[in-house]
Amino acid sequence: MSDKTKDIILRVEDIHKSYSGVEVLRGISFTVRKGETKVFIGPSGTGKSTLLRCINQLTIPDSGQIWLHGEEVTHSKKSINVLRQKMGMVFQNFYLFDHLTALRNVEIALLKVKGMDKKHAREKAMLELERVGMAAFADHYPTQLSGGQAQRVSIARALAMDPDVMLFDEPTSALDPELIGEVLEVMRNLAKGGMTMLVVTHEMGFACSVANEIMFMEEGRILESGSPDKLLNTPQYERTRQFLRKLMDLYGELGKSNE
Amino acid sequence: MNDLLFIQQDVLPALLTGIIMTLKLIVVSIPFGIAAGTVIAIGRVYGNNTISFLCRLYVIFFKGTPLLILLFMLYFGLPSFGITLSPFAASVLGFIICNGAYNSEYIRGAIQSVKGGQLIAAQALGMTKWQAILNIILPQAFRRAIPGCSNEMIYLIKYSSLAYMLTYIELTGAGKIVASRSFRYTLVFTVVGIIYLIMVTLASWLLSLLEKKLYIPGWSQES
Amino acid sequence: MENIEVVVQSLPYLLQGTLVTLRIVVLALALGLCMGLPLAIGQVYGSAPVQKLVKTYVWIFRGLPNLVLLFLFFFGIFPSLRIDASAFSTAVVVLGLRSAAYQSQIFRGSILSLGEGQVLAARSLGMSKLQAIIWIILPQALRIALPGWSNEYPILLTDSSVTYAIGVLEILTRANLVVSRTYKPMPIFLTCAIIFILLNYGGMRLLHMIENKMRIPGYGNGER
Numbered sequence: 001m002s003d004k005t006k007d008i009i010l011r012v013e014d015i016h017k018s019y020s021g022v023e024v025l026r027g028i029s030f031t032v033r034k035g036e037t038k039v040f041i042g043p044s045g046t047g048k049s050t051l052l053r054c055i056n057q058l059t060i061p062d063s064g065q066i067w068l069h070g071e072e073v074t075h076s077k078k079s080i081n082v083l084r085q086k087m088g089m090v091f092q093n094f095y096l097f098d099h100l101t102a103l104r105n106v107e108i109a110l111l112k113v114k115g116m117d118k119k120h121a122r123e124k125a126m127l128e129l130e131r132v133g134m135a136a137f138a139d140h141y142p143t144q145l146s147g148g149q150a151q152r153v154s155i156a157r158a159l160a161m162d163p164d165v166m167l168f169d170e171p172t173s174a175l176d177p178e179l180i181g182e183v184l185e186v187m188r189n190l191a192k193g194g195m196t197m198l199v200v201t202h203e204m205g206f207a208c209s210v211a212n213e214i215m216f217m218e219e220g221r222i223l224e225s226g227s228p229d230k231l232l233n234t235p236q237y238e239r240t241r242q243f244l245r246k247l248m249d250l251y252g253e254l255g256k257s258n259e
Numbered sequence: 260m261n262d263l264l265f266i267q268q269d270v271l272p273a274l275l276t277g278i279i280m281t282l283k284l285i286v287v288s289i290p291f292g293i294a295a296g297t298v299i300a301i302g303r304v305y306g307n308n309t310i311s312f313l314c315r316l317y318v319i320f321f322k323g324t325p326l327l328i329l330l331f332m333l334y335f336g337l338p339s340f341g342i343t344l345s346p347f348a349a350s351v352l353g354f355i356i357c358n359g360a361y362n363s364e365y366i367r368g369a370i371q372s373v374k375g376g377q378l379i380a381a382q383a384l385g386m387t388k389w390q391a392i393l394n395i396i397l398p399q400a401f402r403r404a405i406p407g408c409s410n411e412m413i414y415l416i417k418y419s420s421l422a423y424m425l426t427y428i429e430l431t432g433a434g435k436i437v438a439s440r441s442f443r444y445t446l447v448f449t450v451v452g453i454i455y456l457i458m459v460t461l462a463s464w465l466l467s468l469l470e471k472k473l474y475i476p477g478w479s480q481e482s
Numbered sequence: 483m484e485n486i487e488v489v490v491q492s493l494p495y496l497l498q499g500t501l502v503t504l505r506i507v508v509l510a511l512a513l514g515l516c517m518g519l520p521l522a523i524g525q526v527y528g529s530a531p532v533q534k535l536v537k538t539y540v541w542i543f544r545g546l547p548n549l550v551l552l553f554l555f556f557f558g559i560f561p562s563l564r565i566d567a568s569a570f571s572t573a574v575v576v577l578g579l580r581s582a583a584y585q586s587q588i589f590r591g592s593i594l595s596l597g598e599g600q601v602l603a604a605r606s607l608g609m610s611k612l613q614a615i616i617w618i619i620l621p622q623a624l625r626i627a628l629p630g631w632s633n634e635y636p637i638l639l640t641d642s643s644v645t646y647a648i649g650v651l652e653i654l655t656r657a658n659l660v661v662s663r664t665y666k667p668m669p670i671f672l673t674c675a676i677i678f679i680l681l682n683y684g685g686m687r688l689l690h691m692i693e694n695k696m697r698i699p700g701y702g703n704g705e706r
Binding site: 322324327331332335339340419421424435438444446452460 | 541542545546547548549550551553554557558559561562636639640641642643644646647654657658661666667668671672674675678679682683
């Protein structure tokens with residue numbers, strides 16, 4: 001293995017997935033290196049969420065393979081639960097556990113899945129909550145939190161498992177505009193801190209300032225991929241330019257990205 | 260094969276009378292049960308304080324009292340007051356009273372869920388309060404009460420078996436007689452059970468058809 | 483006056499029946515819970531044959547009258563299996579099996595009302611399906627189900643009187659014995675009715691208190 005491949009955390013090869021006769025993913029392949037942030041953009045329904053869920057096997061792809069740290073995930077004999085611990089996922093609708101406080105939400109997987117003792121689990125959970133700026137809300141229930149706060153807690157919950165890669169499935173799409181900023185801030189800091197991230201989003205400002213590579217997906221395929229600079233200024237396909245333009249119109253200009 | 264023959268020649272004919280008796284009970288009780296429920300519900304929602312209170316008492320008493328006790332009161336208790344009812348009459352009366360109490364709760368909820376504005380609008384058009392209730396409120400309320408009242412109807416079909424306790428030989432009673440005669444308890448009561456299942460399933464199906472037929476487009480559970 | 487005397491004299495005897503009734507109700511509720519919850523989980527998360535099995539069970543035990551079930555088990559099934567079950571045990575088993583059918587649908591409704599998000603999130607953290615069900619789904623579903631589940635109490639309470647038919651010495655059976663001795667049906671039966679109404683009221687108050695204790699702030703208000 002060359003030096004380059006030693007660094008690869010995630011490798012996805014030729015993923016196909018159909019739902020009721022409609023092929024949603026038509027052969028997706030890419031690799032992710034440690035510390036990279038890859039952003040997936042594209043029209044709705046192009047299978048971006050499905051792709052993320054195939055990676056942590058919440059959805060089983062019809063064909064194709066996925067490797068995490070050189071270990072195969074798709075046909076692994078190892079319990080999928082062990083592999084899922086290494087991949088953190090943040091959902092559009094947060095899916096916090098409504099019957100638990102913020103602190104308990106972050107704790108529970110540490111206790112039940114990792115088998116940590118209460119003291120360490122609590123410490124770790126508080127640490128993660130602080131990391132996302134939600135330490136003061138530790139005893140609040142999900143229904144007592146705003147959207148942005150809830151989403152930050154769900155990020156903390158995923159981070160607590162010390163994953164190797166974080167998967168974000170449109171993390172800000174369900175939030176009111178004023179609340180988006182606080183979540184993007186957390187994500188920016190994560191990326192700066194060296195976390196490997198796969199993000200599905202419409203937030204172009206974020207994408208351009210944080211992504212190492214933007215993947216434009218359309219009709220189940222990666223139409224084009226490249227650095228933010230390249231895609232914006234010298235895209236290969238006209239479709240790419242059109243779509244990026246539309247996103248910029250809807251979600252604000254690039255200038256704002258460097259705030 | 261012996262069993263099947265037995266069922267055909269002995270059990271079913273003997274149960275046939277029972278089935279007819281059960282149907283008699285149901286057919287009489289259901290419409291009057293709904294009528295009773297409607298009257299009580301209207302009394303509670305639109306009646307003056309006294310009537311409303313009495314209706315509330317009715318519901319509390321007859322929902323909280325087991326049906327069997329009510330039946331015993333009617334059949335064994337009333338004679339001391341000079342009123343002797345036949346087993347059929349006592350059973351049917353008991354079913355109507357009890358069914359009415361449960362129905363009235365569903366109908367009351369349905370009436371209260373019809374928007375208040377409907378009544379006022381109707382009166383503004385010149386209808387009297389009662390005309391409005393009859394022509395505007397009730398038709399809507401009934402539709403909303405169908406799921407709940409359908410439930411109660413199914414219960415009634417099952418509870419009709421209690422008439423046997425008053426010596427009215429309906430399906431369950433007939434079954435007990437055949438079973439004790441032949442000592443084939445499991446077999447006979449399984450057949451009885453299947454017949455009830457058929458009745459209940461048929462009734463559920465018919466009621467859901469009714470609900471679909473009465474469906475109004477755009478209708479939802481607004482309050 | 484005579485009436486009141488009769489009632490007062492027979493009250494202790496009747497009240498002993500109350501204990502029997504309550505025992506039946508509590509045991510049947512418990513049996514219904516122990517069976518109903520797994521049935522609900524099977525119907526929601528189980529494979530297709532499991533779902534079919536549960537649905538069939540529910541169809542049978544919701545469609546049959548109590549009386550028929552009691553006769554079937556007491557005179558038919560238990561003897562033919564050479565099980566020497568007392569009327570009391572038969573009553574508990576039959577009412578419990580029936581309650582399980584109804585309870586399973588209540589739990590099913592509350593589990594479904596949670597939506598798929600909770601399980602998704604739990605599994606994405608590495609929990610197995612079973613862990614997700616135990617630690618995430620059930621704590622919430624049980625709370626949501628509580629109001630509907632409480633309804634089973636009055637239902638079982640009234641159903642318990644039907645066990646008179648197989649001779650269980652609960653309130654109604656005793657009442658009949660008293661009546662055949664004293665020839666005063668109306669006062670005795672009325673007393674029974676009042677006892678049941680009080681048991682009903684008392685039980686529901688208790689359940690409401692439990693409901694309030696288990697409440698989570700803001701819970702049940704909308705999607706999260």
